[in-house]
Amino acid sequence: MQRTDFGTMACSIARTLNVIGEPWSPLILRDVWVGLTRFDQLQADLGISRKVLTERLNHLIDHGVLDRRPYDRRPRYEYVLTEKGTELIDLLMVMVGWGDKWLAGEAGPPVLYRHHACGEISSVDLRCAHCGEPMHADDVDVMAGPGAAV
Amino acid sequence: MQRTDFGTMACSIARTLNVIGEPWSPLILRDVWVGLTRFDQLQADLGISRKVLTERLNHLIDHGVLDRRPYDRRPRYEYVLTEKGTELIDLLMVMVGWGDKWLAGEAGPPVLYRHHACGEISSVDLRCAHCGEPMHADDVDVMAGPGAAV
């Protein structure tokens, strides 16, 4: 956990960081998403310390992003995304889009995504949920909302 | 910086985290985006340690996300988003969408975004860049790409 508490700030970015902002958390979600769901799989794939992995998994479970399920009569567990966690994958897909564009270099993107609806290799684009037109940094005005700090 | 180097992993998520994954970095980008562009403004608004703020700003500049510009003949500087940095705001907008939905609670979202194109208070939605249909966690197949690890 970061030393400063982001969860109490009147900012949805800070609050989201309070859930998945710690080092490793997004990578854990990525692995669970693509099917690495067990403790030792995660530990081996990420090279993360077992201690930190335990902490992160518990944190993500506490925040309702992951669910811990037994998959055997022995004490064996797998971690799965909740609905809340599945919607966080949006965030990862946008990170992939940015990383592919700005950081992939000569070799090209390490992973491709094929969209079921059209069958094409594609990437995400941000659209206004209201009118469907593109919605990026310069397309919006920022205004105080009902939950704003006093 | 996280102790483990994410920048060399064959994963655009890890590489993106290597640029903005440290604590505070996304909040610094948010502040710069909404117009808090000076050292003392950032320090006061975030409550971040001056030492860490210096480190973060230099890191973001090194990675081409921010630019440092003098705004006076005295040694005074402001930080502005590069094109690369501006495209990272997409990520923040998705974080806002998720945080507003899952973490805002009774009070409602702390900040609202009005879309220029339609004039409505809105939020972002992820669409396929190819066909324009929704594109979320369950709408894609993940496949190895050209830059995949051997």
Next chain:
DNA sequence: AATCAGGGTTCCCTCAGGGAACTCCGCCTG
């Protein structure tokens, strides 16, 4: 009974974050 494998705990060490004080540099004011 001994072994095995998954899923953690425990321990120690180092280094990053927090906080506060200090520095530097050019303008402004008396």
Next chain:
DNA sequence: CAGGCGGAGTTCCCTGAGGGAACCCTGATT
């Protein structure tokens, strides 16, 4: 022109989180 000011860092110490390796527990399997 000496002293003050304000922005922009830098330095110092202290605490606590991350890394690594070893250890433990539990329910099969042989």
